[in-house]
Amino acid sequence: MxxxxxxxxxxxxxxxxxxxxxxxxxxxxxxxxxxxxxxxLFEPQASEPEPERFFDLEAIEDPSELLRRATELTLAFRAAAERATDFQAIAAAQLADTRRFDALSPAEIADQADWTPDYAARMVEYGQTLLKQQAVGEH
Incomplete structure (x- = not known):
């Protein structure tokens, strides 16, 4: 030693x-x-998969409480989906901005987002509206 x-x-x-x-x-x-x-020296044991749970709604036994909690979640998810859609529209408008050297057409945006070209054009317009509202709100 x-x-x-x-x-x-x-x-x-x-x-x-x-x-x-x-x-x-x-x-x-x-x-x-x-x-x-x-x-x-050994393979770790695979733990058994936990049962699928959805915000612990399965554990609520009182129907009134279940309705209240499920409604609360539904409203929260709707609000999140609306906000995400606004961000999609803003991004689409920014990508289609002709001042960018790499501006995309509505068809190219549609390909990226898995939309139809018509929906992409509407999202670009909606995004332009949101961007204008943001600009007015900053001043």
Whole structure:
């Protein structure tokens, strides 16, 4: 067994700190020791999949409470969907902006978003309206 205070050489032949007399944090010129990951000796057990749950609605037994909570979630999802649609429209308007050197046509936007070209054109118009409203609100 090597002496605690004697220098130990690593695989590269460089000095590797071995005891408490060495600084804990390597300084300039101190070689950095790289730790290797340990080899797995076994395969981790696959845990059984948890039953699918939807905001714990399955656990609510009172029909009035279930209706209240489900309605609350429905309204929240509708609001989130409307907000996401607004962001889609803004992005479509920005992509179609002719001041951009890489402006896209409504057909190209439709391809990217999996829309019809007519819907993409309407989203571009809606996005332009939202951008104008934002600009007015900033002033």
């Amino acid at each position: 090597p002496d605690r205070h004697s220098p130990v050489s690593g695989q590269s032949g460089q000095h590797v700190p071995s005891g408490p007399t060495e600084p804990a944090v390597p300084g300039p010129g101190t070689p950095v020791r790289r730790l290797r990951p340990a080899h797995l």
